[in-house]
Amino acid sequence: MNNEEYKCNDNLKEEMLMQIRELKFAVVELAEYLDTKPDDRRALYLHNEYARKLRDLEDKYQKMFGPLTIYCPCNKWRWLEEPWPWEGGNY
Amino acid sequence: MWTYNKVLQYPINIKRKNPMLAKFIISQYGGPDGELAASLRYLSQRFGMPDEKAKAILNDIGTEELAHLEMVGTIVHQLTKDATIEEIKAAGLGPYYTDHGVDVYPQSASGVPFTAAYIAAKGDPIANLQEDLAAEQKARATYEKLIDLCADNPDVLDPLKFLRQREIVHFQRFGEALRGVQDKLAERKFYMNNMRNEEE
Numbered sequence: 001m002n003n004e005e006y007k008c009n010d011n012l013k014e015e016m017l018m019q020i021r022e023l024k025f026a027v028v029e030l031a032e033y034l035d036t037k038p039d040d041r042r043a044l045y046l047h048n049e050y051a052r053k054l055r056d057l058e059d060k061y062q063k064m065f066g067p068l069t070i071y072c073p074c075n076k077w078r079w080l081e082e083p084w085p086w087e088g089g090n091y
Numbered sequence: 092m093w094t095y096n097k098v099l100q101y102p103i104n105i106k107r108k109n110p111m112l113a114k115f116i117i118s119q120y121g122g123p124d125g126e127l128a129a130s131l132r133y134l135s136q137r138f139g140m141p142d143e144k145a146k147a148i149l150n151d152i153g154t155e156e157l158a159h160l161e162m163v164g165t166i167v168h169q170l171t172k173d174a175t176i177e178e179i180k181a182a183g184l185g186p187y188y189t190d191h192g193v194d195v196y197p198q199s200a201s202g203v204p205f206t207a208a209y210i211a212a213k214g215d216p217i218a219n220l221q222e223d224l225a226a227e228q229k230a231r232a233t234y235e236k237l238i239d240l241c242a243d244n245p246d247v248l249d250p251l252k253f254l255r256q257r258e259i260v261h262f263q264r265f266g267e268a269l270r271g272v273q274d275k276l277a278e279r280k281f282y283m284n285n286m287r288n289e290e291e
Contacts, residue, residue, distance in 0.1 A: 024092070069094075070151060080143040084150070 023054035100158040101253045105169035105246040110182035113170035120163045121197020121205035124229040128209035130156035135212045136219045142275045145268045164195045220269040231258035
């Protein structure tokens with residue numbers, strides 16, 4: 001891979017992480033809302049939409065860039081790859 | 092970040108209430124060698140580890156300890172659920188009931204509330220991992236004492252035995268992590284603003 005491709009890959013990784021972060025936040029926010037308003041149809045619809053998008057995007061991300069959790073099946077143990085979030089990785 | 096899974100790590104279904112046992116077992120919830128202290132100890136120490144294996148093992152064991160915290164809380168809850176006031180008083184839980192009712196409150200068997208003083212984060216990876224090895228042994232010893240105390244209650248015994256086994260596995264993993272960190276520190280000079288220069 002040349003430098004340009006690396007940079008492009010980095011950008012894509014960052015972009016996907018930002019989307020994952022946004023979707024996770026949307027799911028958390030909607031889940032907390034639904035906990036006290038479980039019959040709200042619109043909130044449930046939105047939760048469905050974001051939860052599905054999140055699941056698909058996390059699958060795609062993990063295939064390309066390695067595991068986000070220890071529950072991701074993999075051929076090589078990439079969990080040790082640094083940096084960790086507190087070191088500026090996946091921040 | 093963390094996510095919650097709505098399943099216990101190991102099944103718990105206690106059919107016979109026993110507030111007396113709950114009074115002992117609550118020590119593994121919020122006592123000096125309990126699961127809350129273990130989790131916070133490891134998750135706090137992981138930031139300062141010098142190699143990737145030590146960071147990963149502290150992260151992952153610190154996370155598993157939260158699942159154990161839930162298990163111990165579940166045991167305490169199921170042992171005290173539906174207990175009568177007379178049973179609570181007979182078990183010596185009158186003072187506990189006064190302050191906490193039947194909530195699960197992080198405290199030791201002797202009633203000392205949880206304190207961050209149970210957690211060591213010394214700013215030294217070797218000292219920290221040695222602390223963790225000792226912590227796992229202390230937790231194992233505590234579970235063995237609890238297993239003695241709960242010998243006649245198989246519903247409680249079974250999850251306690253599982254938790255004891257996990258302490259032994261974690262001790263093994265921390266031993267491996269310690270050897271890795273020692274090798275790492277031996278192979279090159281390692282500087283950190285709160286560590287002394289070896290040439291001093």
